[in-house]
Amino acid sequence: MKALCWQGVNDLSVEEVPDPGIRNRQDAVVKVLASTTCGSDLHLLGGYIPAMRAGDVIGHEFLGEIVEVGPDVSRHKVGDRVVVCSFIGCGRCWYCENDLWSLCDNSNTNPGIAQAMWGYETGGVFGYSHAMGGFRGAHAEYVRVPYADQGAFPVPEGVDDASAVFASDAAPTGWMGADLGGVKPGDTVAVWGCGAVGQMAARAAMLLGAERVVAIDRLPERLDMTRRRIGCETLDYTATDVGAELRELTGGRGPDVCIEAVGMEAHDTGPQHWYDKAKQMTRLQTERPAAVREAIHACRKGGSVFVLGVYAGLADKFPLGAMMNKGLTLRGAQMHGHRYIPMLLDRIAKGELSTGHLATHTMPLDEAPKGYDLFKNKKDGCVRAVFRPAG
Incomplete structure (x- = not known):
């Protein structure tokens, strides 16, 4: 065959x-x-x-x-x-x-x-x-x-x-992120990534009762597809400060649930992206965790971050202090x-x-x-x- x-x-x-x-x-x-x-x-x-x-x-x-x-x-x-x-x-x-x-x-x-x-x-x-x-x-x-x-x-x-x-x-992965991330009626949910899994996570959050869902990406065609076919709001992370936008959208508090649907080859803007990429290419770390970092920093105090993207090993500059001091629940799963x-x-x-x-x-x-x-x-x-x- x-x-x-x-x-x-x-x-x-x-x-x-x-x-x-x-x-x-x-x-x-x-x-x-x-x-x-x-x-x-x-x-x-x-x-x-x-x-x-x-x-x-x-x-x-x-x-x-x-x-x-x-x-x-x-x-x-x-x-x-x-x-x-x-x-x-x-x-x-x-x-x-x-x-x-x-x-x-x-x-x-x-x-x-x-x-x-x-x-x-x-x-x-x-x-x-x-x-x-x-x-x-x-x-x-x-x-x-x-x-x-x-x-x-x-x-x-x-x-x-x-x-x-x-x-x-794709659909069960996205649904799991919203389900195990703890999305409840009335929540504000942010999803990093407008690929298939990110779109499914956004739609799952809406079906589970989220009041507001915002999906984040950089590719215009994916952002447009997500707005048209999923029906949620979108942000282009190359055109705005995502953390500031999410705080503005939530009255300064931040999203209740943040879902990372990008994975170990995340893109980013600024010097941190090139730092991550150089370390990954030389195998000094296995991940480029830009989306996870941003989700942890953007999530409201006491909120939930769920990692759907695939990771293999070790990541540098992981914001452990932000996770602990903000009282976040961090989960991930295949x-x-x-x-x-x-x-x-x-x-x-x-x-x-x-x-x-x-x-x-x-x-x-x-x-x-x-x-x-x-x-x-x-x-x-x-x-x-x-x-x-x-x-």
């Missing part, structure tokens, strides 16, 4: 790789109907995520049709159209039973790497390094899905592929998608959550390297490139 393979830093190619098959009784094999790029994939391209090997198949956000099931799969059958969660959860460990699916004890087949990096292993992820289990990714014609009864979810009739694919990762995906598919079916507009570029899998070039370099207004293996 064809698949998009990581060959090295900023080097992707479509190659022939062996077809997947059933390896465990709880597996399913899914024929991919659509997969999409994700901002966290760019950290793989840049070489900032360890434990990648040449030939690894990347991609973790997808939906498809089940073509084979193991003997212990009871909730799905051949022919079902399903969204598959990017994280893999067993459904029976302590973490899965407590809805902390991305922390599954049983799905990461290479726990030692993550234990060395973070003290404990995470759950497994499709197409996201051997530190996350070394699973083949979703930019392929077929994918083996472990624990299929837990991680694959039927797509409602009437929901098209271009909308449903974002229920795999996506516990299993707890949100069924609800989100239902909201998409009812028209409460719009996701299809995020697919600004659709192309065959053969053109995936071009799609990543558009996505990485923000060309032609690309928010997400969606690949269809069948063309």
